[in-house]
Amino acid sequence: MVAKLERRMAETSVVPADHHVAVSGRVTEVDLRYTQNGTPVLLVGLAGEDGRPYYLQVKALRGRAEYWADRLSKGTPVLAEAVLSQYKGQDGRTYTSLLAKRLELVDPQAVGESAPDARGNTREVPGLNLFVGRGVAVRVESRTPTLAVVRARFVTGGRRDERGYAPAAFVDVKGFDEVARELARVKEGQPFFVQGRLRVDTWEGKEGKRYELRVEALFVKPLLRESGGVLEEGKGDLEEFPPEDDLPF
Amino acid sequence: MVAKLERRMAETSVVPADHHVAVSGRVTEVDLRYTQNGTPVLLVGLAGEDGRPYYLQVKALRGRAEYWADRLSKGTPVLAEAVLSQYKGQDGRTYTSLLAKRLELVDPQAVGESAPDARGNTREVPGLNLFVGRGVAVRVESRTPTLAVVRARFVTGGRRDERGYAPAAFVDVKGFDEVARELARVKEGQPFFVQGRLRVDTWEGKEGKRYELRVEALFVKPLLRESGGVLEEGKGDLEEFPPEDDLPF
Numbered sequence: 446m447v448a449k450l451e452r453r454m455a456e457t458s459v460v461p462a463d464h465h466v467a468v469s470g471r472v473t474e475v476d477l478r479y480t481q482n483g484t485p486v487l488l489v490g491l492a493g494e495d496g497r498p499y500y501l502q503v504k505a506l507r508g509r510a511e512y513w514a515d516r517l518s519k520g521t522p523v524l525a526e527a528v529l530s531q532y533k534g535q536d537g538r539t540y541t542s543l544l545a546k547r548l549e550l551v552d553p554q555a556v557g558e559s560a561p562d563a564r565g566n567t568r569e570v571p572g573l574n575l576f577v578g579r580g581v582a583v584r585v586e587s588r589t590p591t592l593a594v595v596r597a598r599f600v601t602g603g604r605r606d607e608r609g610y611a612p613a614a615f616v617d618v619k620g621f622d623e624v625a626r627e628l629a630r631v632k633e634g635q636p637f638f639v640q641g642r643l644r645v646d647t648w649e650g651k652e653g654k655r656y657e658l659r660v661e662a663l664f665v666k667p668l669l670r671e672s673g674g675v676l677e678e679g680k681g682d683l684e685e686f687p688p689e690d691d692l693p694f
Numbered sequence: 695m696v697a698k699l700e701r702r703m704a705e706t707s708v709v710p711a712d713h714h715v716a717v718s719g720r721v722t723e724v725d726l727r728y729t730q731n732g733t734p735v736l737l738v739g740l741a742g743e744d745g746r747p748y749y750l751q752v753k754a755l756r757g758r759a760e761y762w763a764d765r766l767s768k769g770t771p772v773l774a775e776a777v778l779s780q781y782k783g784q785d786g787r788t789y790t791s792l793l794a795k796r797l798e799l800v801d802p803q804a805v806g807e808s809a810p811d812a813r814g815n816t817r818e819v820p821g822l823n824l825f826v827g828r829g830v831a832v833r834v835e836s837r838t839p840t841l842a843v844v845r846a847r848f849v850t851g852g853r854r855d856e857r858g859y860a861p862a863a864f865v866d867v868k869g870f871d872e873v874a875r876e877l878a879r880v881k882e883g884q885p886f887f888v889q890g891r892l893r894v895d896t897w898e899g900k901e902g903k904r905y906e907l908r909v910e911a912l913f914v915k916p917l918l919r920e921s922g923g924v925l926e927e928g929k930g931d932l933e934e935f936p937p938e939d940d941l942p943f
Contacts, residue, residue, distance in 0.1 A: 465714050465826065467826060467887065467889070469887075469915055524887055524915055524917065526828075547828075549828070549885070549887070549917045549918070550917060550918040551915055551916070551917055551918070552884075552915075552916040552917060552918055554879075554916075555876065555879055555915065555916040556915075571913075573887065573889065573913060573915055575826060575889060577714065577716060577824060577826065579775075579796075579798070627804065630803075630804055635801075636798070638716065638718075638773055638798070638822065640716070640822065640824060664820075664822060666718055666773055666800055666801075666804065666805075666822055667800070667801040667803075667804040668773065668798045668799060668800055668801060669798070669799040669800070669801055
């Protein structure tokens with residue numbers, strides 16, 4: 446009994462994600478699937494405009510998947526708060542998606558709508574498309590004076606593996622114009638803070654059409670390597686919240 | 695032993711915050727205090743510009759407070775990720791502040807600096823000043839056609855009280871111009887999503903100068919009341935993260 450409880454406690458010591466995604470849009474598709482183990486997975490397509498059109502997909506799991514499968518249909522305006530999630534497809538490639546931590550229905554009266562696109566879907570206008578987080582640069586490429594791309598590692602949250610590594614996603618962060626100059630200054634191994642929006646880039650690969658989720662940076666803030674995050678890691682949320690009367694300032 | 699472990703597990707079932715703050719700036723003051731119970735509390739003043747100058751204060755607790763007290767000094771560029779925190783002062787008034795969940799040192803080479811202000815402090819240019827979250831409107835005031843103010847309740851995270859209520863902060867969300875029109879449409883009791891920036895408003899009260907932390911909304915998205923957040927609440931983070939090989943899509 447004690448051993449079981451201790452095991453459950455160890456399991457609940459998860460690492461929080463170091464980034465936050467908030468995206469809204471009108472639903473373009475709702476697709477409920479089940480994994481081999483019977484886990485329900487809901488895929489929800491969202492379309493919106495943040496100046497330019499964007500199309501994104503968010504994923505919901507388990508009870509949340511089945512709950513929302515019944516409530517969403519084409520055109521429903523939805524807001525999702527999510528984190529990055531990375532997995533290996535059956536083709537051996539790594540795919541990045543958005544795992545919804547929370548889904549909400551947007552008030553339809555407060556939302557504008559684009560004309561239908563080629564597939565008959567309308568986009569939410571204006572849509573919310575926000576990525577905020579702290580990544581570590583693993584590769585820095587200054588492609589042109591007005592385009593820099595930093596491959597970055599973000600902690601997606603969850604249990605550490607046996608070697609103590611937190612679950613992570615590797616994502617390209619792109620910056621244009623002035624942001625490109627900021628981004629190009631980041632060194633490999635250096636942590637940086639980024640605020641931006643999400644895009645799915647598409648291109649023709651050798652084996653057909655490819656898709657990849659990327660961050661378009663709008664604001665970048667390079668951080669010092671010895672930034673002292675160490676002390677923060679592994680601390681539970683619990684001790685953050687002293688009784689109110691113990692905090693007179 | 696079992697009872698003790700069970701108690702610890704119950705204590706760790708905390709509610710997450712429904713908002714996120716990321717602010718950067720140059721340090722204007724570092725003030726380490728101790729509560730009557732001996733809890734270290736560090737108050738850090740930050741100054742930056744997000745188009746206009748802003749001055750904010752973030753608070754760090756316990757080990758984090760003492761760790762950062764030694765490392766910060768006037769002028770250090772810092773980035774804080776934080777949540778709202780509300781407490782009752784000795785004067786009986788309610789005060790809102792920012793509780794840092796994480797502090798990081800910004801690379802000084804990547805940061806611009808304003809000319810010194812009247813107190814000799816310089817501001818970080820450009821500074822990051824981001825508030826993102828989901829509140830519930832408790833009072834809606836459309837003051838003029840170009841100014842609306844919504845008093846909103848945000849969950850600050852932590853343990854529920856005996857009656858099951860999550861710890862919360864009540865904060866004014868202000869919107870100007872077009873955002874005022876969006877904000878004025880929110881009904882009392884309605885949840886809404888807001889992206890904006892933080893300001894400390896100051897004014898002369900009957901008993902002297904008053905300060906209050908407020909959110910200036912830049913983007914507002916009203917949500918449906920029956921938005922289905924219920925299913926999300928109380929779910930641990932643990933079940934969000936299935937083994938990777940159980941997620942083929």
